[in-house]
Amino acid sequence: MDKVAIIGLGLIGGSLAKAIRKRGLFRQVVGYDARETDLNTGLESGIIDVAAKSAFDAAQGADLVVLAVPVRAVESVLTSIRGALSPSTVITDVGSVKGSFVEAISAVFGEIPPTVVPGHPIAGSEKSGVMAANDELFVNHRVILTPLENTCPVSIEKVRTVWEGCGATVLEMSVAHHDEVLAATSHLPHLIAFSLVDTLAGEEDNREIFRYAAGGFRDFTRIASSDPIMWRDIFVANKDATLKVLDHFSRDLGRLRTAIEEGDSTTLLGVFTRAKVARDHFTKILSGQAYSKTMTSKNVVFKAVPNGKVQGEIRVPGDKSISHRSIMLGALADGVTEVEGFLEGEDSLATLQAFRDMGVVIEGPNRGKVIIHGAGIDGLKAPPGPLYLGNSGTAMRLFAGILAGQKFDTVLTGDESLSKRPMGRVADPLRKMGAIVETEEGGRPPMRIKGGAQLKAIDYELPMASAQVKSCLLLAGLYAEGETSVTEPAPTRDHTERMLNGFGYPVRTVGAKASVTGGGRLTAGKIDVPADISSAAFFLVAASITPGADLTLRHVGMNPTRVGVINILRQMGGDIEVFNEQNVGGEPVADLRVRYAELTGIQIPEDQVPLAIDEFPVLFIAAVCAKGETRLTGAEELRVKESDRIQVMADGLANVGVKTEVLPDGIVIQGSQIEGGIVDSHGDHRIAMAFTVASLRAKSDIIIRDCANVATSFPGFVSLAQSVGINVSVDAG
């Protein structure tokens, strides 16, 4: 392109001219500014090639005209350059308000020419003027273009090319949407900063105030030293959108005022904790690691190298099942629940966030400590949108039970893996209780739950051994008329029953049947979450298969419905010592010492399957390292976990040189040598960790793909594994 005319050499116009010149995007950069000194500075400092005598002269013969003048000056500048424009001259601008720019164009041209492409670079600084021009100002910043219906694509492309050439990312949206978004994200914060500084400067003892105002004041009010004229013009130009968001903000500020006046600390804490999470989340979004992104990101790769050791003493993170339930019951209780040892993994954090979205005030987590200000059994509020539960089947199924009893509607969504998992197993019995629940085809998420249904108790025989389904129905039972009973075909984890009893809500258990009567209340208490035996399992197997290993695991949850992994390993010849047994808040806990032992293959007793349901991926690795054959049957449930754990493990094992025989409800594994190779975890945390353990007996490296979801249950797995001597590293390519 030949000639670009930049009219207005302020911070943005000057920076654009400088960036275009530096990168050689046009043969000639012509500038004009009504302030002669700025124009001369622009020329002398090499920001522009030519200083035009008027805006008209600048625009004449230009391929692209950029209006970088204050919003209010647009109309008069357009009028003055009108006669200099050819039908092919592309016109764009950099103003913060797009509606007023479009109005100015139509006032001058009658209709909007197809060569006009309104634009707005989201970049700047509190500094103004050509002296502040910076040719890197737009690098990695966004530029919003707001083309109109008749804008010609070639013109849009030209403007886009220039901005991209200056290092920016270009996106498009409508004029109205732009003005609303900017009113909220830019205009309102500027207004508040100006207003706050003005208020404080007007206080009598303002010198004192400013003398002692430290970082917070400085950070918050930096933008109050922006160009006053420009900002006055922006508010005049974007009146409707700024008023709308200002009214919303004023209402919320008024609520905070009332809370302060009335000493309502729960409301204050609610606003502050929600805001903190939102702000932290926002920082993560900016650095490209948003919660939702980590959940689907495929590019975390583990490299596990043979010859690792397993030595020392560790405590694995808190139990996932108990962490979920601590938030749920704490939220529904009367009073304040204090939780220690909470698992700060993505699954339990999703549960925590969902309750915040339903108005529950939750402090933390802060190194495993969470304080939940219970809203009471009927105190949840309608969330502002769908509840996103990430990868967590437990969250979705247990939520379904709680939400079926609420007055408001909810939608439950999840990531790619969760969206494929069966929810009919909870939706069907909930419907029998009178709940109104919709799922997608095949009973898949999202789940849509209608509020206001009066639930009736049922007596339900579980068709499969599932603690999630049992818990869902017991939680729905809290809201049902009468006594809800659930009978299970085999014992499954009973954390819900234990914790309900701990919260003073009686659950009657007779044999395989657990019952609750609706209409009661829960009383808050203290919860100490033990270390998760399902996470400990990776180290139990790691130590068992590694010659010379000797490892102690502290404070592991030893609920009898969870200890299948210990029973199975012991039956295979594992050397696991249990000591320091104690009862902590209704859950048994112990320390475990595991040493290397020669394992032998076994037929896994079917009654152990529900008690070790999450541990099979790593138990398969133990089986490969054992002498002889290990046979698992009665475990079809493994096919509907975060992945089809029978098939995905068989495929992964095949890739590292281990043959297996896949059964519809299990697998047959012969003890054999593990080679090395590339394994796909299919985004399943437990598969990723199991193959890390396999490296301890592999001949060469195991590369494991798609490992980001390890963060759902075991944040810090890699460093903890390294700390005991396992050679694993992360390659987040």
Ligand code: S3P
């Ligand atoms: C869980 C129950 C189990 C387990 C899951 C957690 C729970 O699922 O696999 O990781 O917290 O209730 P099922 O009950 O569906 O077998």
